Amino acid sequence: MGRVRANFVDGEVDDDPLGSGASTLNSPGLEDLPVVDGGDPDEFAVLVLDPMGGDPEVVHVTDHAADSSSATISRGEEGTSAQEWPQGTLWRHGLTAAELDELLTEASAGATYQLQRMVDVTHPDYGAEGDGSTDDTEAIQSAIDAADGRPVWFPPGTYRVTDTVTLPSNTTLDLAPDAVIDGTEAPKTGMLGDGLLQSEGDLTDTTDITAAVEPGDLTVDLADASPFSFGDFIFLQCDIMWRTNMPMQGETHTVVSVDGNTVQLREHVWGRYPTDENPKASKLDPITNVSVRGAGKIIGDPDPGETQEDAQSAVVFKNSANVMVEDVTFEGWTGRAICADRTMHLRVAGVHWAQMRGIDNTGGAGVAFQNGAQWGSVAGCTGDDVRHLVDNGGDSSDYGWSRFVTVTGCTVYGGRAAGLSMHGAGEFFVYEGNTISVSDESGHGIFIRGINVTLDGNIVYGGAGYGLLCEPDNGEKASYTIANNDIYPADGGEGIMIRCSQDIGDAEEPLTNVVVTGNTVRSQAFRVLTLQSRHGRAIRRGAISGNIVESPPDTEIWTGIFLIADEPSEGDLVEHIAITGNSVTVPDGRGIRSDNVQDCWVDGNLIVARDGEHLHGDWGSADIGDNREIDG
Numbered sequence: 001m002g003r004v005r006a007n008f009v010d011g012e013v014d015d016d017p018l019g020s021g022a023s024t025l026n027s028p029g030l031e032d033l034p035v036v037d038g039g040d041p042d043e044f045a046v047l048v049l050d051p052m053g054g055d056p057e058v059v060h061v062t063d064h065a066a067d068s069s070s071a072t073i074s075r076g077e078e079g080t081s082a083q084e085w086p087q088g089t090l091w092r093h094g095l096t097a098a099e100l101d102e103l104l105t106e107a108s109a110g111a112t113y114q115l116q117r118m119v120d121v122t123h124p125d126y127g128a129e130g131d132g133s134t135d136d137t138e139a140i141q142s143a144i145d146a147a148d149g150r151p152v153w154f155p156p157g158t159y160r161v162t163d164t165v166t167l168p169s170n171t172t173l174d175l176a177p178d179a180v181i182d183g184t185e186a187p188k189t190g191m192l193g194d195g196l197l198q199s200e201g202d203l204t205d206t207t208d209i210t211a212a213v214e215p216g217d218l219t220v221d222l223a224d225a226s227p228f229s230f231g232d233f234i235f236l237q238c239d240i241m242w243r244t245n246m247p248m249q250g251e252t253h254t255v256v257s258v259d260g261n262t263v264q265l266r267e268h269v270w271g272r273y274p275t276d277e278n279p280k281a282s283k284l285d286p287i288t289n290v291s292v293r294g295a296g297k298i299i300g301d302p303d304p305g306e307t308q309e310d311a312q313s314a315v316v317f318k319n320s321a322n323v324m325v326e327d328v329t330f331e332g333w334t335g336r337a338i339c340a341d342r343t344m345h346l347r348v349a350g351v352h353w354a355q356m357r358g359i360d361n362t363g364g365a366g367v368a369f370q371n372g373a374q375w376g377s378v379a380g381c382t383g384d385d386v387r388h389l390v391d392n393g394g395d396s397s398d399y400g401w402s403r404f405v406t407v408t409g410c411t412v413y414g415g416r417a418a419g420l421s422m423h424g425a426g427e428f429f430v431y432e433g434n435t436i437s438v439s440d441e442s443g444h445g446i447f448i449r450g451i452n453v454t455l456d457g458n459i460v461y462g463g464a465g466y467g468l469l470c471e472p473d474n475g476e477k478a479s480y481t482i483a484n485n486d487i488y489p490a491d492g493g494e495g496i497m498i499r500c501s502q503d504i505g506d507a508e509e510p511l512t513n514v515v516v517t518g519n520t521v522r523s524q525a526f527r528v529l530t531l532q533s534r535h536g537r538a539i540r541r542g543a544i545s546g547n548i549v550e551s552p553p554d555t556e557i558w559t560g561i562f563l564i565a566d567e568p569s570e571g572d573l574v575e576h577i578a579i580t581g582n583s584v585t586v587p588d589g590r591g592i593r594s595d596n597v598q599d600c601w602v603d604g605n606l607i608v609a610r611d612g613e614h615l616h617g618d619w620g621s622a623d624i625g626d627n628r629e630i631d632g
Contacts, residue, residue, distance in 0.1 A: 025061075025071050036064040036071070119147045121154055130157020132182065137161045144171055154179040154296060163187060167199040170289045175296025175328060184301040184332070188310045191335050191363050195316030196298070201286035202319060203235060209279035210261070217269045222281055225261040233284035233321070234263060235342065235372060238277040251401050252284060252342055252372035270401050270427060284342065286321040293326040302332035302355045311335035311363050317343040326350055330366070334359045336391075337366050340373040340402075348378045356386035357416060364416065365391040369402040370424060376405040383410070387417040389436075392450060393424015402426040413437045415462070418447035418469075426450035431458055438462040444469045445489065449501065451478035459486045463493045467521070470498045472511060479513035487521045495521035495549070499532035500539065514542035514577075521547060524555045528586065530562040536571035543578045550585040553632075557589035559616070560609065565596035575599045584608065587632025590616040597622060608632050 063072035121128040121136070121143040128139035136159040143152050149170040156178035162185045167173075175181070183196040205227035213220055213236065220236065228234060237250030254266040263281070273279035292298075292315055304310045313335035317323045321344040329352045330337035337353055340346040348367050358364025364387030367378050371393075383389040389412045392402050403426060412419035415438035420431055427450055436445045436458065445460030448470045460467045467487035472478045480498060487495050496519070500511055514531065521528050528549045533539045544561060551557040561584055565572035575598040582605045584591050591609035592602065594617040603625025607614040614629040 025073050035066050036061050119143050119150050119152045121152060121159070122157070128157075128159055130155065130159050130179070132158035132160060132180075135160050135162050137163050137165065141165050144168070144173075147171065154181070154294070158182050161186065161196060164194045165197050167197055167287070167290050169199075169287050171199070172291040172293070173197070175292075175294030175298075177295040179294065179296035181296070181298045183312065183314060184299060186300065186312050188304055188312055189335075190309045191311050191313075193311075193313065193335070195313040195336075195339065196300070197292065197314065198316045198318065199287040199290045199320045199323065200316075200318040201284065201321075203282040204285055205283040206280050207282075209236070209238075209273055209281055210275070212275050213269050213271075213273040213279065215269060215272055218265050220263045220265065220269070220281060222261050222263060225258050225263050227283050228255050228258050228263055230255060230257060233286060233344065234265070235282045235284045236269070236271075236273060236279070237282075238273045238279040250372055251403075252344065252374055267403070270403070284319055286319050286344070287317075287323075288321045289323075290317065290320060291324040291326070292328060293324065295327050295329075297329045297331060298337075299331045300333040302334065302357060304334055305359065308360050308362055311359050313337070313339055315339070316341060317346060319343065321345055324348070328352075329354070331355050333364075335363045335365075336368040339365075339368045339370070340376055342371045343373045344375050346373065346376040348376075349380055351381045353381070353383040353386050353389065356383065356388075358387045362387075364388060365421075368392070369405055369426070371402075373402040374404050376402070378405070378407045379409055381410045383412045383415070383419070385414045385416065386412060386419075387415070388419065388421040389415070390420050392422040392426045392429065404428045406430045406432070407434060408432045410434045411436075415439060415442055415445075417442050418444045418463075419460070420446045420458075422448045422450045422453070424449065427452040430454045431456070433457045435459045436461065445487070447471075448480075451480075453479075454481045455483070455485055456481070457484045461488050462490045464490050466494050466497045467523070468496045470496075471501045478511045480511075480515065482514075482516045482519060484518040485520075487519065487523075489523055489525070492525050493523065494525045494530070495523040495528040497527070497530045497532070498539075499530070500534050500537035510538040510540045510573075512540050512542075514539060516542070516544045517546050519547045521549050523551055523557065525557070527559050527562045528557065529560065530564070531574055531577065532562075532564050532566065533572040533574050534566040536567075538565075538571065538573035538575065539577070540573070541576045543580070544582060545578065545580045547582045548585075549582060551587075551589060553587050555586075555588055557586045559590045559593045560584040560586040560607070561592045563594045563597045563600070568596045572596065573598065577601075578603075580604045582606070585632075586610075589613075589632075591629070593617045594619050594622065596620075601625065602627060606630070 061071045061073055121140050122130055126139045126143040128136040151172040151174045154175045156176045158180040160182045186196045208223040209220060210223050211221040232255045233252055234255055235250055235252050251270050256264045256266050298314050300312045304312055311334040314330055314333050314337045316339045318341040324347045325338050327350040331354045333356055353366040356364040366383050366386055366389045368391045369376055378390050389410055390407050419436035419438050429450055438445050442463055443465040445463040445467045451472045467489040470480055498514055531539050549560045563574045565574045577600045579602045585608040587608055591607035591614040598621050600622040605627045607627055608630045609632050611631045
């Protein structure tokens, strides 16, 4: 849409239906129209839109008194029809003739229009220039502060922003297709610092947790629960992350009820909060209902420095809820293009990221969920030359757990690291229908360190490490469902690896309920599909079924499917795994191999492998059924 200098005004036909012979338009929103006395129809044109999706009509305001909710109009202009408009018809004004022509063309193609009053950042009241050289930071902030819930419109132009712009509740930024927010001079706030655009709520009413909280608990005892009530967000934290001895950032929950000083939660607690580690609970008062949308761009500096402290982030939602980013293009951000930090209900759709390369082998994430972020959705997005399209937390102690996130229908090409990554602790993530293409020098196609994760229908190309690496460092109630994926790593890269992560001290919970089914996995490296118990953590209960596991001929592959417990004397164990109905083709390697496994079932597999090595290793108490063995 072209440049719009006047505010848009919303309204309805709130009296009698606007019939084909009517000459008066009635609506409370007309009070904002200027005085018109035989006005220029090109200047005071009105586009009437059918809320049921019918064709629009152009009318012109010919008379309007100051502050009046009624206006005299002319109808049936050339190229339009004077239709009967029912009560509830919507309209807006402030458009030039050329803009009306463009809108009518779009309308005939089924376009949807924003029918609220909008604040134009270039309006003289605010003064953004959009010329690429003027610092528009203060003007944009002024427009946002004045919007009072109205969308803030960025017409085509380049808006130079040099400091953080704060987004209060009920803020919507609308970027025109040729609008660019230039943040290349934004503050270098580091990987965890403020964003160019930032919403940030408050943590208040911090009180002690008086009784130990265990994973799975639904209640928390507090020293003072009086600030909390139904529907509030409560944030739990303590000094030590009990699994990794790193500072704990905690998790966010919703309050269901309060009984005395006991708070009941809607979701079970993920972590452990011992009383000797200074556990606390705080009330989270979020910024809400913030959107950044439109076909414009938000650009950063792709090379701001050499250390992580030099990183820049674009849009940071911290202590926020009900936020959205849609259809925007992000380029050149070394930290996070979009970050949900202790934020609930983030929706990201139709976004494109480019040149997100990070700094010092970290950062460069299109979307990052961290510090108790929950209920997120990333859909239909694309990334070109990015380290991670979506990440959860990271290796830093400042990250925390996130939950209930879906990533669907996204595409990564030219990925520089794991296209989809889950560095930090989290659970209940779903990755479905994504296509990941990473460079042959990168680590992994998909890297998962959280638990209770589903990966379904994804396609992975490239990666010198693993096509898919699942390595939970959490353990408690961990499970994976890996189904219907196509995994094709680069030369030297392995296919699917599911293994227990580093030593986690006293926590020796097993990895349980691992389902790997219906996947096509091809590798030219050491192993194609592996389950590995290590660091005293067993892998129990699972199924490997209906997969196509293969390596090309004349490839020095070691094993097609490999089950291994590294150190049985230290508690490593793989047991109760059903391996059924797989097609394993490794002509120059071992078909299905076991090392220190117990009570498994192997049946109905077609195995093409080296002569005599179709079922290799010590199967112990495993039940070996009827498998078809063919020499490679």
